[in-house]
Amino acid sequence: MSDGAAGAAHSLHHSWSEARAAAAAAGSPIPPAEAPLSACAGRALAKDLTALTPLPHYASSAMDGWAVSGTGPWILAEPGEPLAAHQASPIVTGGALPAGARAVLRREYGEIAPDDEGLPHLRLGPAAPPGSPSGGADLRPAGEEAQPGDVLLPVGTELGPAQLALAAIAGYDELPVEGRPLVRIVRTGSEVVESGMPEPGRVRDVFSFLIPPLVAAYGGILVGQQKIGDAAEEWHAALADDAVADTAVEDAVEDAVEDAVEGSGSASAPSQLGPADVVITTGGTGKGESDHLRDVVARLGGRLLVDGISMRPGHPTVLAELPDGRFFVGLPGNPLAAVMGFLAVGEPLLSTLGGRPPLNTVELPSGTVFEPELKRTRLVPFRRMYGMASPAGATGSGMLRGLARADGVMVIPPHGVQLGEPVQVLPLPWGRPLVEPAVETAAKPKPKRRSVSSKEPVDWSALDA
Ligand SMILES: Nc1nc2c(c(=O)[nH]1)N[C@H]1C(S)=C(S)[C@@H](COP(=O)(O)OP(=O)(O)OC[C@H]3O[C@@H](n4cnc5c(N)ncnc54)[C@H](O)[C@@H]3O)O[C@H]1N2
Numbered sequence: 001m002s003d004g005a006a007g008a009a010h011s012l013h014h015s016w017s018e019a020r021a022a023a024a025a026a027g028s029p030i031p032p033a034e035a036p037l038s039a040c041a042g043r044a045l046a047k048d049l050t051a052l053t054p055l056p057h058y059a060s061s062a063m064d065g066w067a068v069s070g071t072g073p074w075i076l077a078e079p080g081e082p083l084a085a086h087q088a089s090p091i092v093t094g095g096a097l098p099a100g101a102r103a104v105l106r107r108e109y110g111e112i113a114p115d116d117e118g119l120p121h122l123r124l125g126p127a128a129p130p131g132s133p134s135g136g137a138d139l140r141p142a143g144e145e146a147q148p149g150d151v152l153l154p155v156g157t158e159l160g161p162a163q164l165a166l167a168a169i170a171g172y173d174e175l176p177v178e179g180r181p182l183v184r185i186v187r188t189g190s191e192v193v194e195s196g197m198p199e200p201g202r203v204r205d206v207f208s209f210l211i212p213p214l215v216a217a218y219g220g221i222l223v224g225q226q227k228i229g230d231a232a233e234e235w236h237a238a239l240a241d242d243a244v245a246d247t248a249v250e251d252a253v254e255d256a257v258e259d260a261v262e263g264s265g266s267a268s269a270p271s272q273l274g275p276a277d278v279v280i281t282t283g284g285t286g287k288g289e290s291d292h293l294r295d296v297v298a299r300l301g302g303r304l305l306v307d308g309i310s311m312r313p314g315h316p317t318v319l320a321e322l323p324d325g326r327f328f329v330g331l332p333g334n335p336l337a338a339v340m341g342f343l344a345v346g347e348p349l350l351s352t353l354g355g356r357p358p359l360n361t362v363e364l365p366s367g368t369v370f371e372p373e374l375k376r377t378r379l380v381p382f383r384r385m386y387g388m389a390s391p392a393g394a395t396g397s398g399m400l401r402g403l404a405r406a407d408g409v410m411v412i413p414p415h416g417v418q419l420g421e422p423v424q425v426l427p428l429p430w431g432r433p434l435v436e437p438a439v440e441t442a443a444k445p446k447p448k449r450r451s452v453s454s455k456e457p458v459d460w461s462a463l464d465a
Pocket residue numbers: 187188189191192203204205206207282283284285286287291313314315316331332333334335337397
């Protein structure tokens with residue numbers, strides 16, 4: 001460890017609330033930017049999305065059949081050629097209407113038969129409704145959905161599948177979206193294995209499952225994951241941002257953004273290196289020989305903002321800032337400690353960078369007594385039972401059973417908590433809601449009985465009442 005880092009470490013030991021405040025104040029919201037459509041899922045539009053052209057942008061057929069002009073019988077013209085009166089040409093659903101077409105005759109309503117001179121012509125078949133096709137039948141006029149300049153989606157709209165589909169059909173390849181932090185995860189530890197039941201001394205990786213959903217829940221976009229061992233040079237190579245100037249790597253990152261968005265929160269997240277606003281490391285926060293985080297921060301000219309938090313578990317958590325503007329969030333290797341470290345500094349940092357307020361605690365009555373434990377906040381996974389927060393059990397720093405059944409995390413102050421006393425709690429993104437959803441008590445008005453005309457669509461909504 002360098003002198004500078006060691007010197008800073010002592011004075012940077014924060015309380016739980018100081019650490020959260022320091023992380024929230026460390027950065028400022030990332031400005032809006034254009035992003036490829038494939039990287040926009042879950043993000044909010046930074047400007048109104050307007051129609052660039054009429055929607056649809058050309059007049060087309062809504063049915064397979066013939067585009068026709070005037071009344072039948074019709075002389076057959078080549079597909080796509082302009083039609084004069086009493087001419088028709090074959091057309092498929094979605095096909096561009098030829099100039100002069102006034103309607104579409106569905107395939108099942110027409111038949112091709114020889115005329116008096118033995119030439120094939122189109123006439124109405126026996127199944128055709130009388131008078132068909134009426135003018136405009138089975139056409140999709142250009143601009144029937146929107147005119148150029150119409151607002152398709154207002155600023156602030158969260159982009160989901162339907163909104164992205166609308167943007168795509170309106171011809172957009174990129175959208176202006178709210179700024180969101182790009183996040184890279186570097187998992188460390190030569191003892192960590194990725195599959196199977198490891199031998200003693202080795203451990204199965206948990207962070208590829210735990211961290212990506214936390215990143216996504218608090219507004220980060222995962223752009224890459226990497227696993228390294230314990231060598232100092234490996235750490236340095238992984239955390240130095242040499243990759244930024246490398247266009248091949250930038251391409252890889254673009255692919256990674258797409259993969260991360262498609263499989264958001266999945267364990268099969270990409271493993272490419274790439275530029276990121278925030279790098280989250282796991283393990284190596286201790287002061288052992290294989291713990292290099294603080295050294296690398298010092299070597300890269302960075303500054304420790306938080307170096308240890310008076311909390312349990314997760315006390316060795318680190319937050320650092322680099323001269324290139326990146327942040328490092330150093331999470332302890334113990335699984336539960338890492339989640340708590342993430343809640344302490346990762347969540348407020350990502351929320352701020354994404355332009356959102358940090359997560360708020362809510363109050364629940366404590367289902368048990370916590371004796372005082374001076375100078376240390378305890379973070380305890382709990383289950384909501386009968387409206388109270390009850391510790392989930394098996395909540396040691398290296399354990400996961402408690403977390404696996406928890407709805408949220410109790411923030412126990414150093415002076416302890418009495419049974420039934422309100423305690424601050426934080427939600428977990430995968431937990432049940434911490435507050436019971438309000439029960440709807442107002443009686444719904446009884447739907448009026450009315451006769452249903454066979455021509456009107458039937459309103460089945462009364463069945464939902
Ligand atoms: N002498 C001291 N030793 C330790 C202290 C201390 O104050 N003095 N603090 C302890 C506390 S508290 C914690 S928390 C850990 C922090 O450890 P590190 O962040 O340095 O992490 P590692 O030593 O690399 O690993 C700790 C533990 O976590 C397991 N691990 C690591 N990565 C993974 C992973 N991807 N999936 C599952 N488990 C993982 C690793 O095998 C170790 O068992 O330090 C204490 N020691």
